[in-house]
Amino acid sequence: MFYAHSLPDEGKSRWQTLESHLSTVAKLAAERADRFDAGPWGEAAGLLHDLGKYTAPFQRRLEGSPERVDHSTAGAHIAIEKYSQLGHLLAYLIAGHHAGLANGRDIGERTPLQSRLEADLPPLDTVWQQEITLPRNLLPPAHFQQHRDRAFFQYAFLARMLFSCLVDADFVDTEAFYAVHEKGVPHARGGGPPLEVLRDALDKRLATFKADSDVNRLRGEILSHVRAQAELPPGRFSLTVPTGGGKTLASLAFALDHAIAHGMDRVIYVIPFTSIVEQNAAVFRDALGEHGEAAVLEHHSAFDGGNQRDRHSIDKLRRDSENWDAPIIVTTAVQFFESLFAAKTSRCRKLHNIAGSVVILDEAQTMPLPLLRPSVAALDELALNYRASVVLCTATQPALAETDDPERSFQGGFRGMRELAKCPNKLYRDLKRVSVRHIGTLGDETLRDELLATEQVLCIVNNRRHARALFESIADQPGAYHLTTSMYAVHRRRVLAEIRQVLEAGQPCRVISTSLIEAGVDVDFPRVLRAEAGLDSIAQAAGRCNREGRRNASDSEVAIFATGNDDWEPPPELKKFAQVTREALRHHGDDPLSLAAIEAYFRLLYWQQGPQELDKHGLLKLVEDGRIEGLPFDTLEQKFRMIENNQRAVIIPIDKDGIARAALKELAYAEGVGGIARKLQPYTVQVPQQGFTVLERVGAIAAVEPDKFGEQFMMLVNEDLYDEWLGLNWSEPTFMKAENLTW
CATH class of the missing domain: 3.40.50.300 (P-loop containing nucleotide triphosphate hydrolases)
Incomplete structure (x- = not known):
């Protein structure tokens, strides 16, 4: 008898047989793959994924032997032998059902599938051929439509989808076996109202x-x-x-x-x-x-x-x-x-x-x-x-x-x-709430005058340094507020709540913000100033102007401006967007947010970027060049990063509700920290690596429970560096230039 899973201190009569595990996973994986007409693929993957457990070394391991056994690659070998070239797709997911999908060939750091297939493996006991019956043929799903320009991308996508079916089925069956042993019933999963x-x-x-x-x-x-x-x-x-x-x-x-x-x-x-x-x-x-x-x-x-x-x-x-x-x-x-x-x-x-x-x-x-x-x-x-x-x-x-x-x-x-x-064009006209115009290049003093000319105004700029300097220039005026990602999220929410109250009361309210306020924040100003950016960002900014439609569009202005101070230049990618916006406005300046203007903006943007810039790492070509035997799964995961994050989180424990401080205290006796980390997340500020290094070097931040968690939880200990109006300061020029930094 061959077994898939053992139970400590229990006789083998209570262990899960390998035949039972393989057949159950095959059934569950087939059900999942039936969602896209690939049931036989799911069945084959389920039957083959643990085939390497039909070996004496693995059975000894279940009995307590410390020897390590590769129990995944044997099934990958059989998939390739049984199903010719398309069996190679199965081989990826069978070999990787614990470690993850590897590259087909050696183009990354992890061991590629090719090397695993060439390694020596313990022989399979032939009983596997009596206990499981594989599907005869595997063809692409019946409705599978080939795209002429991305055939191997489609096969890689199919492999990843089948991988999902297999690993979920394997997890669920294994979890159910142990849950039934411990509690008598499997864990509750899924459901929900129809x-x-x-x-x-x-x-x-x-x-x-x-x-x-x-x-x-x-x-x-x-x-x-x-x-x-x-x-x-x-x-x-x-x-x-x-x-x-x-x-x-x-x-x-x-x-x-x-x-x-x-x-x-x-x-x-x-x-x-x-x-x-x-x-x-x-x-x-x-x-x-x-x-x-x-x-x-x-x-x-x-x-x-x-x-x-x-x-x-x-x-x-x-x-x-x-x-x-x-x-x-x-x-x-x-x-x-x-x-x-x-x-x-x-x-x-x-x-x-x-x-x-x-x-x-x-x-x-x-x-x-x-x-x-x-x-x-x-x-x-x-x-x-x-x-x-x-x-x-x-x-x-x-x-x-x-x-x-x-x-x-x-x-x-x-x-x-x-x-x-x-009729989206008619909807745009019917819901038009603002007028938009470009008001030219504004220096710091002129921009300050624009802010003070209106009692309720929102000004959105492209970087934190500009936002801070502009706020400091009007901080002594009524209703001055500042919003930046240098503030932790709970602090920003508190400031926004106050801003809404002040606006509703009709009191002076002059808000300086980075683009964070464009992300679905519900505020309503009669006038918005927006530093040059992509036209889509300007449209988002316009959504903060006359949001409730209480004023005429002609009385609700979104004013676009160029910054006259080179110190506040946006990063290169934002400069590209602003340049394309200027080109689009040359043809659509009379109505910059019309659907025709937006379409022209995106077409210009994509044309100027070119196909290579729209796939920076050449991922589609990498897949097509790899073909079936060289699909670069691991490389795709490493390269496809929507956020290139070189920032570090700093916990700000200066919260009025006491949640952050309480969560930090929990770390002293915590075993699992997932829930604590989620509690702390709204009390963190993301700091660029350079600023983080400076803060760490001068002792302004320190690790919490470093023996247990290393630098996972870095807390601000010099609370003077967090300002109620400006947030966390890590980039004062005098601090950055000083040889021996002091605070």
Whole structure:
């Protein structure tokens, strides 16, 4: 008898047999792969993944032997022998079902699949051939459509999807075996209200909205028209609705209707910023009433499951986050896209549940340019071969459609894109709330005068140093406020709450901010000043002007300006965006935020960048050149980084609510720190490595419990460096230049 898993201090009669484990994993993996017509592939992967356990050394290991045994590569060998070239796809995921997907050939640091296949392995006992029966043939899924320009990208994508099916099935069966032994029942997973129940709950909430103003009537018309498109076949969609048009709930309503109409399983809402994830998840929970908590899974780095009622709920939330087994997922673009290019088991495990889903990409224009082509290729592949519908939801559509007109086509973009909104140009005119003009180049004094000329004004600039200097120049004036990422998130939220109160009261309110305020922050100013940037950023800034539509558009100005002080120059990539904006405005200066202007801006931007700059690391070419035997899975994961993060987190324990200080004290006796880290995350400031080094060198920051956690938790100990108005200061020129720094 051969076994897959042992139990300490239990006889072998209680152990899990290898035949049972392989057959169960095969069944579970096949069920998951059936979501995209690849059930036989899932079955074969499940049957082969632990084939190396049919060896004497592995069985001795289960009995307590310390010897290490490679139990994964044997199944990869059999896959290649049995299924010819396409069996090589199976070999990647079978060999990597614990360690992760490796490169096919030696182009990275980890051991490639090729080297593993050449290593000596213990012989398999032939009993495996009596205990398992492999599917005869493996062909690409019946509906699999080949894209002429990215065939091997598609095979790599298929391998990653099958990998998700295998590792999730393996985890679930292994977890169930041990849970039944310990508790008598497997852990609770998945579930949640059916989509039909959620739609009914949403309908009930939407029925309470009143068409008591022109804007509310228009929101109702947008909602009705968008929902009427739900019967359209799954595929690629755009939803172009201006700020204030109600696109958040309209897109959710469409997604539920569309998923129900086509037998799809879940809605995945992909949002660019963590702060908006939290905001939208709260909106969805509220809109779904009593079902909101059970239906909406919020998955991002800062989410704290500790607000759940009990340990059982927290544990189930963690398990559902592992494979996105919930009706509505709200996540970040970083989590979503990096998972699509991941190689690690933990990141890939959710991928099969993206198949057969409605994916709403909110603020679609924020996809980073250096990764735009591979990002679009991945989204397109989901719609092409994985029964997903992809909706690009934004007021500023990023011109990603591939058409037969070479002057208006995005190479490798979305074919057959369908617009869900009725007459987007008319919607733009009907919801127009601001006037936009370029007011030229402003020096520091002139910009200060512009701020003081209006009692309520928001000024958005491109870097923290400029924001700080500008705030200090008006700090003695009534209603001066400053917002920057140098403040920890809870501090920023507190300042924003005060700003809203002051605005509502009609008192002086002059806010200097970096672009962070453009990320879905609900504020309403009569005038906004915006330093030159991309036209999409300017449109986001305009969403903070006359947001509630209480004033005439002609009385609500968004003024674009160039900075006259070279000290405040934006980084090179932002200068490119500003340059393209200036070119677009030459042709659309009379209405800079019109849909025609936005389309011209993105086409100019993509044309100036060129195909290479839209795939900075050449990932698509790397995959195509690798072919089946050389697919670069590990390299893709290393290179596909939406945020090039060379910053370090510093915990600011100067919180009025005492949460950060209490969490830091917990570290002294903590074993697992995931929950504590989530509590601390809103009390951190991200500091560039250079500034972090300076703070560390002069003793301004120190590690908390360094013997246990190293430098994982770095806390500000010189609290004089954190200012209530300016946030954390790490870059005073005198500090940076001094040879022997003192504070």
